[in-house]
Amino acid sequence: MSGRGIRASGVALGVIALLSACSSGGSTHRPAATDSARVTTEAPPPVGSIEHPRPVACVEAVRSPGGSATEVTTGNSPAKSTGSTTIAPTSPSSSSSASASSPAAPATAKDDVTVGPLTWTGLRALADGDQTGHGYHNSDGWHYKVAAFIRTEATVTLTIGAEQRAKAGLEYGRAFGSTPAPAITFDACPTRPVVFIGGFFVAGDGHACVPVDVQVGQGAPQRVVISFFNGQCPAA
Numbered sequence: 001m002s003g004r005g006i007r008a009s010g011v012a013l014g015v016i017a018l019l020s021a022c023s024s025g026g027s028t029h030r031p032a033a034t035d036s037a038r039v040t041t042e043a044p045p046p047v048g049s050i051e052h053p054r055p056v057a058c059v060e061a062v063r064s065p066g067g068s069a070t071e072v073t074t075g076n077s078p079a080k081s082t083g084s085t086t087i088a089p090t091s092p093s094s095s096s097s098a099s100a101s102s103p104a105a106p107a108t109a110k111d112d113v114t115v116g117p118l119t120w121t122g123l124r125a126l127a128d129g130d131q132t133g134h135g136y137h138n139s140d141g142w143h144y145k146v147a148a149f150i151r152t153e154a155t156v157t158l159t160i161g162a163e164q165r166a167k168a169g170l171e172y173g174r175a176f177g178s179t180p181a182p183a184i185t186f187d188a189c190p191t192r193p194v195v196f197i198g199g200f201f202v203a204g205d206g207h208a209c210v211p212v213d214v215q216v217g218q219g220a221p222q223r224v225v226i227s228f229f230n231g232q233c234p235a236a
Contacts, residue, residue: 048173048181053157056173057187061150061194115224116216117154117188121147121195127227131206135199142206143171144228146199150188154216159183161211161223168210168228172198202228209233 045051111124123146126134135144150156160168160182169180180201188194202208207230213221227233 048176048179048183050159050183053159053183053185054170054173054176054181055187056184056196056198057175058189058194060174061189061196063192063194113224115214115222116156116219117151118156118186118214118216119149121149123226126229127233128229128231131229135206137206141167141201141203142228143201144199144206145197148172148186148196148198149193150186150196151193152188153190154188155185156188157183157185157215159213159215159221161213164208164210167203167208169201170198171201172196174198200226200228 048054111122113120113123122134126144126146131137131142134146135142137143158170160170165182169182170184171178171180172184172186173181174197178198186196200210202210206228208228209230210226210228211223212226213223215221225233225235
């Protein structure tokens with residue numbers, strides 16, 4: 001066979017091989033899969049989770065009846081930005097004078113608990129006494145009513161400690177039905193101190209020592225341990 005015939009035969013074989021590769025999908029020039037086809041989109045954390053605390057805005061607050069809250073913590077000393085506080089009965093007589101059948105005594109300033117710009121009204125009174133005077137019970141557990149007083153322009157985030165998240169929750173935020181959440185953020189009004197209506201949920205018999213981390217703005221959290229009809233709770 002002449003050189004010209006060999007070259008022609010080689011060209012024909014090359015064309016046949018190329019057509020075969022294209023028809024079988026074996027082309028080495030197939031476009032690569034796009035990145036968008038391989039990337040999975042993660043859902044954002046749900047509102048009310050530790051990563052995304054439930055927002056409780058100024059529009060949900062009611063005007064304070066007047067005056068600033070009195071700062072009261074364990075030992076009657078001003079609250080600090082770090083450390084821990086145990087919320088418990090303020091006097092030995094408080095546990096002996098109240099019974100399950102007697103009405104709850106009216107909350108007084110000594111029953112309030114303050115951490116920075118936040119004051120829980122009458123929170124100490126929930127350490128003992130009559131549960132029904134401070135909340136109600138249903139098939140889920142106990143729902144305790146505790147108003148939160150926030151000073152002007154403050155931002156305060158509350159987070160239930162990991163030890164009790166399976167049992168306790170925060171029931172502030174009427175826009176979300178006040179269902180229990182492990183974390184919330186209060187955004188106070190810019191021109192006046194206000195009160196947020198809500199409270200706490202405790203499953204079962206409603207008795208527990210519940211740790212709560214209180215963070216003001218971007219500051220360091222302060223842990224408080226709240227006694228819900230559980231007597232004296234250990235410090236955090």
